[in-house]
Amino acid sequence: MGLSELKSESSGIYNSINDINASVSHLADLSMSENHEANHATNLLHDFRSNMEELALNVTNVHGQVLDTDKVADNGIVSIENLDTSLNELQHMFTVSTKTINALVSKLESVNMITDSISQIASQTNLLSLNAAIEAARAGEAGKGFSVVAGEVRKLAENSKLAVQSITDILEEIKTDIIQASEAMNSGNSALAVQHTSLSATKGSFNNIKSSIEETIDEITTCIGNLTTASSKKDDVIDCVEKVNDIAKKNSDLTQEIAFKLDTQSDSLDKFNDTLDNLSKNISQ
Incomplete structure (x- = not known):
């Protein structure tokens, strides 16, 4: 093979190396871009993990607060049930008291009937004593003793009538007070019924x-x-992306190393071609 053919082959190799070097350089740029994107994706995923952890913590805190609220609601229901029981007991006591008061009013009516009877007896006794006094006066001296007895009986009848009237007045006052108490009991019972309804709604x-x-x-x-x-x-995705990032970095480093070696080979071929040119000139001389 002559120098011209050797130089031609060398030029072909040189051009091929330059083409490969250009492709490798482009590949290195792509690898660096991929490495950058992989790093960016890794950073985004790390930020996402931090946000997820913060969100999980917030949700857990909310869960705890809701559980506390649930306990408060349970306590509220228990308190309402206890209050409802107390109201039922109080309402029962009002009902019993109302029945007792009504029975007492009935007994007072019976007592009034008795006092009326006593008052009538006292009136009749007073009338009889008056008639006896008249008859004693007609009897003259013989009826004086009987007249004294008739006077005492009349006084006793009048005092009995006054006492019965006082008792009747007192009983009427007691009856009025009892009726007012009964009305108050009924009002209280109605108010308790309203409270019971409101409590049930609550x-x-x-x-x-x-x-x-x-x-x-x-x-x-x-x-x-x-x-x-x-x-x-x-976490699995982050591990996978980090592995891809490592592979991309290694690939980028390897591509840059290949590009460097190709540059070295290209420089060597340049020197070789220069040597061939010098050798060709020397031979021509």
Whole structure:
């Protein structure tokens, strides 16, 4: 093979190396770009992991607060049930008291009937004593003793009538007080019935709140489970991306090393071609 043919072959190799070098350089640029994107993706995933962990912590805190609220609702329901029991007992006591008062009013009516009878007897006794006094006066001296007895009987009858009237007045006052107490009992019983109705409505509201809280607890529990699963898969994705990032970095380093060696080979061929040119000139001389 002559120098011209050797130089031609060398030029072909040189051109091929330059073409390969250009391709490798382009590949190195792509590898560096991939490495940069992989680093960016890794950073995004790390930020995403931090956000996921913060979200999981917040959801867990909310879960705890909702559980505390559920306990408060339970305590509220228990308090309402205790109050409801107390109101029922008080309402029963009002009912018993009302019946007792009504029975007492009936007995007072009976006492009034008795006092009326005593008053009538006293009036009749007074009338009889008056008639006896008249007859004693007609009898003259013989009826003086009987007249004294008739006077005493009349005084006793009048005093009895006055005493009965006083008792009747007192009983009427007692009856009035009892009737007022009965009306107050009835009003209190009605107020208790209203309170009982309001308390039942409040208890229903508490039960609805508790049902909503329990549904929220179930949803939060499901959310926590999903976050846990997502967090586990997210860690797998981060590991995979980091491995891809390592491979891309190694590939970039290897491509740059190949490009460097090709540059070295290209420089060597340049020197070789220069040597061939000098040798060709020397031979021509």
